[in-house]
Amino acid sequence: MSVKPSGxxxxxxxxPTGIPHLGNYLGxxxxxxxxxxxxxxxxCLVDMHALTVWQDPIALKKQVLEQTAILLAAGIDPQxxxxxxxxxxxxxxxLAWIFNCVTRIGWMNRMTQFKDKAGKNREANSVxxxxxxxxxxxDILAYKATCVPVGEDQRQHLELxxxxxxxxxxxxxxxxxxxxxxxxxxxxxxxxxxxDGSKKMSKSDPSKQGRIELLDENDEIINxxxxxxxxxxxxxxxxxxxxHRLEALNLVSIYSVLAKQTIxxxxxxxxxxxxxxxKSALSDLLIQEIAPIRQKTKxxxxxxxxxxxxxxxxxxxxxxxxxxxxxEAEYIVGFLK
Ligand code: AMP
Ligand code: TRP
Numbered sequence: 001m002s003v004k005p006s007g008x009x010x011x012x013x014x015x016p017t018g019i020p021h022l023g024n025y026l027g028x029x030x031x032x033x034x035x036x037x038x039x040x041x042x043x044c045l046v047d048m049h050a051l052t053v054w055q056d057p058i059a060l061k062k063q064v065l066e067q068t069a070i071l072l073a074a075g076i077d078p079q080x081x082x083x084x085x086x087x088x089x090x091x092x093x094x095l096a097w098i099f100n101c102v103t104r105i106g107w108m109n110r111m112t113q114f115k116d117k118a119g120k121n122r123e124a125n126s127v128x129x130x131x132x133x134x135x136x137x138x139d140i141l142a143y144k145a146t147c148v149p150v151g152e153d154q155r156q157h158l159e160l161x162x163x164x165x166x167x168x169x170x171x172x173x174x175x176x177x178x179x180x181x182x183x184x185x186x187x188x189x190x191x192x193x194x195x196d197g198s199k200k201m202s203k204s205d206p207s208k209q210g211r212i213e214l215l216d217e218n219d220e221i222i223n224x225x226x227x228x229x230x231x232x233x234x235x236x237x238x239x240x241x242x243x244h245r246l247e248a249l250n251l252v253s254i255y256s257v258l259a260k261q262t263i264x265x266x267x268x269x270x271x272x273x274x275x276x277x278x279k280s281a282l283s284d285l286l287i288q289e290i291a292p293i294r295q296k297t298k299x300x301x302x303x304x305x306x307x308x309x310x311x312x313x314x315x316x317x318x319x320x321x322x323x324x325x326x327x328e329a330e331y332i333v334g335f336l337k
Pocket of ligand 1 (some may be wrong): 013014015023024025026027028149150151152153154188189190191192200201202203237
């Protein structure tokens with residue numbers, strides 16, 4: 001989707017595990033904030049998805065509040081829109097069960113994220129991890145949302161969501177669930193690890209050196225960018241010069257999104273210059289963006305009651321939309337009401 005959506009119902013989710021990083025921010029959260037202006041937005045901390053891999057119960061609770069604070073600090077407006085945690089609205093789990101019965105095992109077996117996350121010892125993983133995409137489809141379709149801002153790694157899950165909607169509509173002979181469209185950024189849909197340009201930036205990487213987190217202090221940002229992998233050539237003046245230089249391409253892409261410039265414009269300014277000049281300009285941009293979010297998050301975290309209340313209000317508003325839709329789906333499949 002290249003034109004900004006308007007008048008749509010938007011749904012997206014993020015797992016409350018670890019601290020969101022620059023990939024989450026540029027791939028998803030920035031779009032979440034942007035499209036609030038002309039759309040009805042529902043944003044969800046997907047604690048049920050988080051549970052598909054082991055979570056310490058105390059840490060999970062803390063992370064839901066921490067991430068609520070980060071999203072508010074980044075510019076999510078909980079008064080005009082909806083921010084809540086998934087497990088507090090039972091419609092998600094109920095619709096996910098129906099979708100477990102709609103989806104075919106063959107469809108599930110094609111999901112690449114499961115293959116990546118499950119690793120070699122597939123049978124030792126939770127069944128929840130396997131059916132994770134059905135819960136994601138339920139998240140979106142419980143609201144009949146049609147616009148889903150996510151990073152590139154979620155594209156296959158959105159295609160599955162559309163397959164589920166089509167099969168449900170076909171099996172029960174009615175046009176009940178809509179087709180959904182991803183809102184995936186052009187440049188920053190896949191921000192790469194700072195130490196290895198062939199791996200995506202990820203919360204689950206054991207080393208924090210490859211990712212910039214939204215709560216990093218300024219000196220951490222400067223150091224991570226200084227130590228980010230680059231190469232010995234100066235930056236090229238044309239985009240084609242970045243083709244086989246994965247790390248350089250990643251850093252230039254991050255710069256271009258933060259500076260709201262095209263890659264061509266960035267290379268016009270930095271072509272022929274070495275990485276030390278470029279990296280210092282990039283650190284400045286990152287600090288400009290991240291320092292206010294970090295500061296505001298700290299302020300918000302001082303008042304946990306306020307954060308609890310935001311989520312409570314959000315859950316009530318979310319339930320009011322999802323309950324009638326999911327009740328109708330239950331009626332359609334034959335549950336006595
Ligand atoms: P997660 O942290 O897996 O819950 O992801 C939350 C959102 O961030 C999803 O929309 C992802 O597609 C997006 N995302 C995660 N990692 C990256 C990355 N390295 N680059 C761009 N987007 C990302
Ligand atoms: N699976 C998404 C991720 O890991 C998170 C997610 C859960 C989501 N439910 C969603 C994203 C619904 C968009 C819509 O990034």
